[in-house]
Amino acid sequence: HCGPWTRQTLTLRSPHCSEDEKDPAYWNERAKRTLEWALNLAPMTRRAKNIILFLGDGECSAFLLAQGGPGEDSRLAMETFPYVALAKTYNVDRQVPDSAGTGTAYLCGVKSNAKTLGVSAAAVYSKCNTTFGHEVHSVLHRAKQAGKSVGIVTTTRVQHASPGASYAHVVNREWYSDANLPKEAVRLGCRDIAYQLVHNTDIDVILGGGRMYMTPRKTPDPEYPTDPKQAGTRKDGVNLVEEWLSTKEGAQYVWDKKGLDAVDEYSTDHALCFALAGLFEPKDMKYELNRNASTDPSIVEMTEKAIRILRRNPRGFFLFVEDELSFSPTRGRIDHGHHSSKAKQALSEAVMLDRAVARAAQLTDASETLTVVTADHSHVFSFGGSTPRGNSIFGLAPKKAEDKRPYTSILYGNGPGYAIANGSRPDVSSLDKDYRQQAAVPLGTETHAGEDVAIMAKGPMAHLFHGVQEQNYVAHVLAYAGCIEPYQTGPECPSPSWRSGSLGPCQPSTLLLALGTACLLLGV
Ligand SMILES: *[C@@H]1O[C@H](CO)[C@@H](O)[C@H](O)[C@H]1NC(C)=O
Ligand SMILES: *[C@@H]1O[C@H](CO)[C@@H](O)[C@H](O)[C@H]1NC(C)=O
Ligand SMILES: *[C@@H]1O[C@H](CO)[C@@H](O)[C@H](O)[C@H]1NC(C)=O
Helix, strand or coil: CCCCCCCCCCCCCCCCCCCHHHCHHHHHHHHHHHHHHHHCCCCCCCCCCEEEEEEECCHHHHHHHHHHCCCCCCCCHHHHCCEEEEEECCCCCCCCCCHHHHHHHHHHCCCCCCCCECECCCCCCCCHHHCCCCECCCHHHHHHHCCCEEEEEEEEECCCHHHHCCCCCECCCCCCCHHHCCHHHHHCCCCCHHHHHHHCCCCCEEEEECHHHCCECCCCCCCCCCCHHHCCCECCCCCHHHHHHHHCCCEEEECCHHHHHHCCCCCCCCCCCCEEEEECCCCCCCCHHHCCCCCCCCHHHHHHHHHHHHCCCCCCEEEEEEECCCCCCEHHHHHCCCCCCHHHHHHHHHHHHHHHHHHHHHHCCCCCEEEEEEECCEECEEECCCCCCCCCCCCECCCCCCCCCCCECEEEEEECCECCECCECCCCCCCCCCCCCCEEEECCECCEECCCEEEEEECCCHHHCCCEEECCHHHHHHHHHCCCCCCCCCCCCCCHHHHHCCCCCCCHHHHHHHHHHHHHHHCC
C-alpha cells in the first residue's frame, strides 16, 4: 500500500513503496493530471501589489530534499510553483560567484564584482574611493520609494552580503561595523554596512542576527552579557539601534523570541507607522538543528511576523527572506561545535525555508502577490552512486569503489572533507550523524560552484521567469511586476499621485486622509 509521504517530519529514510508504481496507469494518470493543470495554466498579466523574494543558499539542496528527504516523489511548496527559469550566476570578475556580487545582481539588477555590494562593476573591491558615483539601488529601495512597505528577514546577520545588497553600497562585504574598516576608508568617507542599514533605506521590518555591529565597543550583549567576544564592536561610539528607534515613529526593537511574540501587529497606536527590528544573535543566527526554540524565532516565525506587519500598507510590500542553507562545511563550524552532519544541517534549513514559503502563501492573496524562490549560487556538491529508492541520502552507494571501500552518495568536489591519508581513503562503512562527506581536494572551506541556479515563481508576472537568464534579470522582473522604478508607468500601474501622495506609511497626521484615499483608489 502506498500511503502519502509525510512532509512534516524530516525522515532520513523514506519507506520504499513500489506496488502502485508497477502499474502504468499510476504514471499515466499522474502525468495526465499534470498535463490538464498545465493546459489550464494562464499567465497572470496584472501587476503585483506584493512581492516576496525567498533566497536559499545552495540550489542543489532543495532538489536533494525532494529527491531523498521526505520521499523521492514528494513535492515541496516551492516545487508547486508553475514557472521556473535558470539564472547564470557569474560575477563581472568571477566565473564562480560570491554572495555579494550575486546579491547585487538579483536585488539591484546589475552584475558587479565579487565581494562588493550595491555598486556597479566600475567599483573595485576594497578600494573605498571607487564607491562614489557607482552606487546602484535595489528593488527593495525603489519599492519603498514607490510607497510600499519593505522588509528583510534572514538567518544570517542582517549586515551579511545577501540582505546587505538590498540597502548598502560598499566595496567590501566584510565592512560590517566601523571597526572592520581600514583607516584609509574611514578617512575617505566610506561607511560600514551596519551604519548604512540605519541610514540608507527606510526599512520597515529588519529581522535576523547582527547585534554586535550596532552598539559601541564593549557594550554587553543582552543574551550573553558576560561574554566579551559577543559584545558591541563600534569604535565610533554610536548605538545604531537607538538611532534607528529615535528616527522612526512607532518603531520597536526586540532581541529574543519572547520580544518578537509580544509585538502586536494589530495595534492601531501608530496605524501605518509601524516598524520592527529584531536582532536575535550577536552575529549569525543558529542553524535550525541547533536553535533554542524558546529563545530564538525560526525563519517561519520571522517571515510570518514580517508579513503581518508589512501587509498593513494598502500599497503593498516588498519582502526579502534569506535562509543560509549551510551546505558548505567549514572549519569554523567544527570549531564552534556544530555536531550535526553538514548535509543534514542543510536539509533541515531547506525544510524550514520551504515551510516559510508555505506560510507566506497562507498569509497573502495569491492573485496579488508575486512569490519567487531562488538561490544566489550553487556548491561543489554531488549526489550520485546508483542508490536504490528509499536509500538514506546520507547513506552509502550500493557498490564499493575501486579501492574496495564503500563511498557515500553525497560527495564534495573540494573542502575540509578531503580524507586521503597515506595514499588511501579511510573506511566509511560506519556513518554516524557527525560524518563529514569526503571531498576530492583539500580546502579549509568548501567553495561555491559556478552552475546555473533555478528561479521558481508564482503569482502576477511570474511567467516572465522562463528560459535561461542572466541573474540580474530577477530584479527587473520584480520591479516590472510591482510598478517599481524604472517600470513605474504603464496602463496597469497606479497614478503618480497614488505613489507619491500623502500615504507615506509613516505620516500619522495624514493617516485618515491617506486611508480614505487608499480605500477610494482600491475601490474598497
Ligand atoms: C583612489 O585611491 C588610490 C590610493 O589609495 C589612488 O591611487 C587612486 O588614484 C584613487 N582613485 C580615485 C578615482 O580617486
Ligand atoms: C533554551 O533557553 C532557555 C532560556 O535560556 C533555557 O532555559 C533552556 O535550557 C534552553 N534549552 C536548550 C535545549 O538549550
Ligand atoms: C600514515 O603512515 C604513517 C607512517 O606509516 C603513520 O604514522 C600514520 O599514522 C599514517 N596515517 C594515517 C592517517 O593512517
